[in-house]
Each structure stands twice: as C-alpha cells, then as structure tokens.
Amino acid sequence: MAARRPEYSLGEELGSGGYGLVLMATHREMGSPSAIKGMPGTTAEARLLAGLDHPHVVRVYDSFKYSVQHSGGPGDLYLIVMEYLPGGTLQTRRNSLSPEQSCAVGLAAAAGLEHAHERGLLHRDVKPANILFAEDGTLKVCDFGLAKLFEGSPVRTSNVVGTEPYMAPEQFTRDGLTRATDVYALGVVLYQLLTRRLPFDPRGPKPMWRAHIEDEPPHMTGVHDRLAQVILRALEKNPADRHAHAAEFAMDLAQAATDIYQPGWAGKSRTGLPLNLTGLPEELIDIIRGPTGPHKAAVPHVSQVDQISRVTQRTRSLTENRSPVWPTGETRRPDPGVPASRAFGGPLRGHEESVHAVAFSSARPILASAGADQTIRLWNLTSPADPRIFGRPLPGHTGAVLSLAFSPEAEILASAGADSVIRLWDLTDPTAPVHVGKALRGHTGQVNSVAFSPDGRTLASGGKDETVRLWDVTNPATTRPIRAPLRGHTGRVLSVAFSRDGQTLASASADRTVRLWDLTDRAAPQLLGERLDGHVGWVYSVAFSPHQSILASSSINVSLRATSTVSLWDVASPAAPRFLSEPLRARRAAVNAVAFSPAGNILASAGCDQVVRLWDTTAPADPRPLGEPLRGHAGWVNSVAFSQYGDVLASAGEDGTVRLWPTRHHGAGPHTSFQGRSGDDRRS
Template sequence: MAAALPGYELGGELGSGTFGLVLAGRHRGLDRPVAIKILAAGHDGAAAEFTVEARLLASLDHPHVVRVYDLVETGDLQLIVMELLDGGTLTARHRKGMSPQEACAVGLAVSAALSCAHARGVLHRDIKPDNILFDAAGLLKVNDFGIAKIVDGSGATASQVVGTAAYMAPEQIQAGRLGPATDLYALGCVLYQLLTGRPPFAAAPSMHALWEQHLTTPPAPLAGIPTVLATVVLQALAKDPVDRPPSAHAFALDLASAAALVYGQGWTARTGIGLRLDDDIRAAADHPARRISMAPAAAAAGPGPHPADAGNVDGVPAIPRPAPHPVASGRPTVMASAGAAQVAGMPAAHALPWRRRLRRPWIAAPLAAVTVAALVAVTLAIAAAMRSGSATAVAVPSRPVPLGQPLTGSTNWITQVAFSRDGHTLIDADADNTVRRWDVTDRVYPTSLGQPLAGPTALILSAAFTSDGRTAVSGGADHTVRLWDMTDRTHPTRLVPLGRPLTGHTNWVLSVAFSPDGRTLASAGADHTVRLWNVADRLHPTPLGQPLTGHTDLVLSVAFSPDGHTLASGSQDHTVRLWNVADRTHPTPLGQPLTGHTDPVLSVAFSPDGHTLASGSQDHTVRLWRIR
C-alpha cells in the first residue's frame, strides 16, 4: 500500500467488513486527512464493482455525499481515497441522544444526497445509520455506494437480494423492480428509528421473519411524535412503492413543511447539523409560519387527558381551552315552514380548518346529560312540526345536543366534513387517506355507506359536494385533487375516482370548492396558488387558465359567491383576496387584498345574497366585508 500511495502517510484502521477495510491517511503535499478503502484480496469479480463504486462516488458531486479523491489499481490492490469524516457515524451520534429536530435535519440532508444520486440514475440500496457520516463541523454525508445500482428511467430489477435487512424495502426483499422509492423506504426506516428509538420492525427471531414484517406488517404508530410529522415518515414506509413519495425531493418538501409547522422558524439552525438544501426546501424548512400545537400521534390510540390539557409537545405551546360558548337568552324555538326549519337560540357549529388541525380545543363546555328517551322525543317533535308546516313553537333544549352515537371508523383525525345539498349524505375527509360516507337521513341513527373511498396516497385535507350531490371532491397532501361519483350511494363498487387525479399543485391541497352550477372547481394549496378546473365533463376535467397568484403564503380557504362570478381566498399571509371568475379562462384580481386580520385567514364564506363576505382568522376574530 505504501508503494501504491507514495504521496500519502498511512494511519490506523477506521473500520472493516466483508469488502476489506478502511485506513486513515494524510496527503503529504496538501496536508489533507483522507480515508483509504481497500478491497480485500480473494473477492472474485469484486474488482470491477469496486471500480464502479469509485466512479459513482466521484460523479456525485454533492455536499451531502462523501467525496472521492483518487482511485488506485495496482497489482492485486484496489484502493479508493476518500475524504475523511471524523465526526463519527449516525449510529454513534444517535446513541448519544438526538432530538426530533435533529432527526428531521438528518432526513433533509439524506434526501438531498439521494436526489443527486437519483438524478444520475443511481440507487444507493443500503441507506442505514452506519452509512451516514458527519464531519467535524456537523455536515452530514452519505457514504458507501458499494452496492449501488445504475438504473434507467423505467427502474431496474434486482439481480439478487442485497442490502441490510432492517432497512430493506419490500420490493428489494422480493428481488423486484427497484426505483427511488426503494431508497426512500430505507430512509423512512432510519427516521422512524431516530424518532422512536427503535427500527419499525425489530426483535424478529430470524432474518426471514424480519423480512416478512417488512412485507406484510404495518409499522406501529410513532408514539409521542406530532401526527403531521409521523404521517410523512409513515408514507415513506408504504408497502407499495407507488404509495410512497414520488421522489426524494418531494419527500424532503413534505418533511421540511411538517417540521416547520411543528418546530417553528429557524429550527434547522438549532440542530447543529450542517445542511445544504435546494432553495424551495430551505424555504419550506424555515417557513415563517406561526408555530401551531400538534397532538402526539399516540394521543389517538387510547383514552387520556384532552390534548388541550396536555401542555407542550416538543416545545410547542398548547392552545388554551376556550370558555364555554354563551347560550342565547330566551326560549329557543323551532320555526317550521314549507320545506325548511330553523333552530333559534343555538350557536352555530364551526369546523376548524386545516391550519389548526391536529390539536382541536373543545368548542363548548361538556353538554348536560340527555337521556335517550328525551333525545328521541325532541327529534320526533321537530320532525312532526317540519312535516306539518306548522309554525307552532316546539321547545328544545337550551344547548345543542348530540344526535345518537359518534360516527366512528376513521383511524386518524378528521380534517373536514361536508353535507350533500339534500342533507341525506355526509362525507368526512380523513388523515388515514380515505373519504368516508354516511347516510344521515335519520339523524339519530346514521349508517355507513359501504367501504371508505380510497385512492389518495397521503392524508386528505379537504372535501366538498356539488350542489346536485352527484359528485364529491377531495384534496390532500399528495398534491392532487380527486373527483368521486356519488350518484348511487348504496353501491360502493360504483363509487370510484372519476378519471385521473387533477395534478398541478406542487404542495398540499388545503381547500376545495365547487361553483354553484357544479361545472367549475377551485382548489387552494400550500404552493400559494388557487387553481380552477373545468369539471363539466366529470370523467375528463381540465385546468382553466393560469393559476391565481398573489398570495405570499399558504392559501388556506376558498369559496365561490352564490352567482359563481366571484371567488374569495384566505391565506396564511393574513389577507383575503377576491377574484373575478366570470370568464373562467381569464380570471382577474378584484381590487386590493383585504387586510385587517393579524393572523392566518382560515375560512371565508359568502352570504346567500352575495353582498357580504365573512372571514375567520387564527387571530380569534371574524370580519365582515361589504363587497356588493
């Protein structure tokens, strides 16, 4: 070795394995420390692979990939001279203790390295803590592309099962078709381990038993981790590669956005881990969004104190529980008329939109106990008054009362609910990637309408009905909008997504709304835009014009006016904007943004006559605007 590397001083052993060993060294002329990887003698056919590894590493010129300085082949020696990283491995750093913020920073750095490799058609195939190193300044670098595979755009089929069992994707175990999602699965395993202290699948009696868990067993919830963050990690651990993020870059955007929501502005600087990120990922990671309370993922697993009483989660202050809603004075009545009824003296129910989604405070004090018999009697009296058209006042309790039992079945939090126009169907958008349907014709005894509508690959954040009730729409964290045929509620097999998902948003779809005639759909996203879609042909929807831009932050809500000519949008930038959409292909802004709110605008709604707009904000206020 000394003869093969006359310009280097050789040092002690840094590590060893079946490939051979790694020695420390120093370049005499440059006074640069190096690591020298030596292929062990007797590896038939390994020399060519060793050369391929060196060339792969040399081609990946990225701050988060270990640099190669030289390849030396002489006689029986094959040597790769690489930069020496003396900050230790991720394994060693994790043993000393890592915060969740540091784990997220690791995920962003490794994603950046994988993006570079995947762009050159290179899969790593062995992402694990031992192959993730740090330099003395804390800059993370991915190492050991020894079993990397070069693929073309269509992916590659594994010629043999290679990798580390605890981090291998199902398709890798089955020697199936590999792609960027294979490396993302391994990264998901690493992040799961960093956040929970254990791999997603552990304590198996044999390697084959461990593989079986990767193939068939869902990973356990990430106890104590905010749900928005846990969801990003679990998506990378999907069994089917199609259900994982479409790229390492997309995964990094989701991870950066989730971490920014949980840990607030500047969280990356507090980790001590050097990061070299693309501009859009850096912006998402350091987003100046107001820190929001996040319920731990484990909170949904069983009984316990209400999240509002749980104190801080990962340093995020809890949202205080509000005071009980005041009850209107006087005797509440039900005023019935032909085909309509109004309950007076009851406060309206408000759905808390996406931006404050995970920790929802109680809306009112616990309701007074109501017996089943009394509840049924009140309901029957109201129904009788409505059927008869009588204006006779019917006494009802002075507070809203629960109708029957809660609708259950979702395995995660509910992001939005919507009624059909006739009031007989209710849908809820769930963070378990489904839309559930309920027959609520009988309010006391609602029933489920078949299996949940599945199809999105990430949590669903918004849902709405057309005015005729024949079509529902959902938008989610997979950046897509999907249409659902709701014509026949009783045959789940017919309730399938209509056409292909609507794509174009580059971040989460946070709000959706149909025009009154049901022919136009608006979608608002975390990419700061509102998009319009022609859905007159439900099987072949098309985009209308260019995205509506102007908001400088996430667009959290969108609504059409009753005549369908005006669109309103509310944003994280504290403003409301109005748009003239009479010409759907050439929408234009109307006037200046409406300012006054001091926090994100979470919801907007038009009055029935279209002359007034209401906006609700995280600043605890509702504002009314005359827009006639």
C-alpha cells in the first residue's frame, strides 16, 4: 500500500481479525485522517462495500484491487479507504445509555442496515463492537467483513459465521438468511442496551446455539411494555414472525418510543446522537417529530468534497491571520434558583451527564468543559452573562473525560480520561477544533490529570497506574514521551500541577502524599525532598499560586465523616517544603478541587457539600474565608477554575452543569466582589 499509494501516509494499526487489517492513514494533501482496510473477497462484494453511501454507514472514499501472491497461490487483495471514526464503539457506551438514547441507536442502525439491504448486502455480524461513532457523535454501522450478497431470496451458507450472542437461529442451523437475520441481531443489541444484559447468557448451562434456537428470551425487567413488545418481536425464532425489513423494525420502534417519550424525543438535545433517517419512509419521521415537524434529515450529508473545502477555508483563514467568527449558539435562560448578583445567569447545560473538568483559555474568553458523557464542550465567554456554545461537542474519548488543560498560548487543549489516553486539540479556530497527532498512550489505567508547563513545551499526566508521565509537546503533532514514567507514589496519581517557573512539578496521590519533582532538566527529573504528608486521606487536587511560592493541596477521608483538609505549603525551597498554617478543615464537606486566582490572592475550593468556598490567601499564614459559600449546584462540585483575568470563576458538578460566578465588580480592577471576611470559621 505504501509503495502503490504514496498519496497516503500510513499510521498505526486500528484493528485486525478474520475480516482483514485496518490501518490509520492520512491523505498527504488533504491532511484529513482515514482508515484503510485490506481484505480478501470477490470483485462484486468489494464494489458493493465501496458503493454504500448513507449517514449511518461507515463512508467509503475509494477502493483498489491488487493481485498478490501467497502460500495458496495468486489472489486478489482489496483495499478500501474509509472515514476514520474516533468516537469509539457502542460496546464502550452500552452501559451508560438512557432508554431514549438506546432507541435512537436502534433507529440509526436500522436506517444504515436498510440502506445496505436495499443494495443487496446482508451484514451478518451486527453487534455493539461493530457500531462506531464519528467525531460529531453520528452512529455508523461498520465492519461488513462477514457481509454476504443476496438478491431477494434467502441465502444459504456452508459455514456458521457471526458472533454467537447476536446470531439468529437460522445462522446456527445454516438455513436461509434474509434481512430478518440482521433484524434479529439488532434486536439482541437493543435488548442488551435496555436491560444491561444479553437475552441468552454465554455462561449459562446451555450452549449458546441451543439457547438461541430453543429458549424464549427472559422478561425485559424495567423496560416499558411497548418497547419490550418491539424488541421481542425482533427476537422471534421464526424469521417470518419478525420484522421483515429493518425499516419496518425502525417504524415499530419509533412508534413505541414516541408513545412513551412524546414527539421530539429523538432530537439531539435529548439523546446527544445526531439522527439521520435518509432512505426510510417519511411516515417514520412524522411519528418521531410529530405531523408538523420538518421532513428533512437532522444531520446533512457531508461529502469528501465538503471536507476538503473546510480544510481549505481553515488554511486560508490561518494564512491571512483572520480572527475566527464566533457563532451565536444558544442563549442560556436564567435560573431563578440563583440570584443574579451571585452567579452569571443560569447553569450552562451542555452535557448529558456529570461534568468532571473545566479549564479557561489564558489568552481568549473560552471555557472548556468535559465529563462522563465522553465529550468536551467549548464555550464563548465574550459576555459571561450570555455564554454561547462553540459548535458541536469534541468527541473521541471512549470513557469519561476527567481532566482538561490549555497550553499557555491557548491554541492547544489537552484532554484525558477513563479510556487511558490523552488527546490534543488545535483550537486556533474554536469553531472548528482539530484533533492533533495521535492519541497519547502510555498509562495502563485511567488518566486523572493533565497540566501544561508555563513554557508550553511539556505536558504532565498522572494516572491510576501510580505513575507520572512527561510528554514533549514542542510540536503537538509529533508529541513523544520524555524518558520513563516517574515512580514515586504507591497509589493512583490524582492531580499534577506545575510551579510558576515550570521547574517544579507537584503530584498528588491516593497514598495520602504529595511529591515534588525537580524538572530543571526535564530529561532527567528528580524527586525533591521527602513526601508531603499529614493529609487526612487521598489527596485529590494540588495547585500552585501563580505569584507566590505556595502550594495548595486538598485531601478527603470518607471514613472520618467525609473529613477533608486544604493544606497550604511554603515551597520557596522545594527540597524543604513546610506547612504555612493549620489546615483548613471541614466536616461532611469533602474537598476534591482547589484553584488559585491569577493574582494568587484567592483560593477556591469545592467538594461534596455542593458549594464553592473562596479563601483570602493574601497572608498565606493566616488564610480567611471570603463571604458566604457559593451555592447553586445540586451535586458534588468536581472542578473549579479561574478565568484569565480572575474576574470569572467556573465550577463543574455532578448535576451535569457548569456555573459561572463573578469575582469582582465591573470596572473595579482586581478587587473581589466577595469583600469582607466572615470571621475565623475555618472549621465550619
């Protein structure tokens, strides 16, 4: 491939198996990522695969045939260039989907299968691992490696092929296969999404093939009867008793879901999944959206030409040094539960689940947020009282996103999370973020924290594998690890932070300690001094003051009535740090996040008591609370961050919202609006 198609730059292996081999590839001129699959097959099969063109089927850009020699003699190898799908598989998401989201998955997959069936192709291996997501969250039916041609009449095969938990009875008995065979598999997928279990347990007393042929699926506990009827019809033993077409299954599913969740349930604001029903009857769209809804697809078809056009426009805007156009987005309605004098309007609702991280750009009024829904949101805060969303969420992670960090120039955003990878995003144009380079892999467990050095050349990360890693991000497109992982903890690393000069790195751990690392020579980092201990439990967060040699750390011990402390350390001499004052303590108010204001005189802390507290650290040996706690979240507060000028504080919560708090009077310079100390209530 590399020799015959030099216009593609080949990258890492994305997958392999009986269907062939899939490699990452980048078109040298376009710069856009693709996936290239090499597979054996007949000319007709390869042509049909390349001819599939539907928003919910993996898009094929090109195909080539080569004559090759192998041990069995000459043969043909087919290479198919497909769209790259960084959003992960349904397998990784299936336990976190709501019933509405599960139904949207069923409709999207049915639309893709109907398109394939209409073109004479049975999939024969529909399962969560073969359903992937594009960058914008669009579902794609993929991996037609076991696909079989048919011309309307049942297809008979000599081999039993498929994945047992999702195979229809006729696949085991080698009877004729029809469209209803794929409908059965999709029914199993929906059964699993809605009940969190397979209809037939692979570890059960009966062989899987006998259970599919002989047993009735168990009652779908906890699933509305209307939905259960649709799914169980798709799982009928006799193909003639099932939905004959994927489109018929979609119609039945849409009617049931609309009866339960009301018209409009399938909109992206409700499900987070762009839905395109191209090729299905207009009656189905009427059912979902209501008779007065628009008869058009929710997501436009994006061709390869459109992609090239976007790349060209982006390149032109960069070369002409134009400022990006900031979209209007959606206006946030004020929340009557929070007085306007205490918060900027209402909560920012852009995530479907809890929000784990917030981070501000240091150069532009941009806020990034990320959470358990595996996405990242960008917010235009030109007017904090009227925040707007920049475009679509940034997908790519296949687990909860736990940490965010902007580079000093604010053009690169780093994200990390439960999928054990770190991703870098180019935000030169925040309306069209671009994933930079490859995902950074090295941690063997979830990545809990990332931080950029002040010069932007180094990225630090800490993970569940008890290590700290350093990455050279001088050129983000070719990021590489800097020497071996740093090992100094005996528990998972929960937070990392750089000092203001970038020569010291702090790491916090579940081993109840903070370690300091000398990065004067980042190629040879060294541990500094002894462990910073004395914490009551796991140390969840560390933060350096931007203008003072102060380090803040927060720890929690849930066994002691959720007792927590915030400790302030004098790190003017990193090799000999010392306590600055008695720890700031709170009962039943576990603190899992701390952040300093840009001026360094205000410390924000937040945790499970659902509030944010501000502390005046002008005299770090005698920190005092500033005003009353900031209330508004309806769950744990997971992260806090100050804006570039310190005039806005953002907080992220388990309630799925982000809140913005003003921290100074308009035009009043650095003076905080939370003036006046409320007394020495550090033990409150």
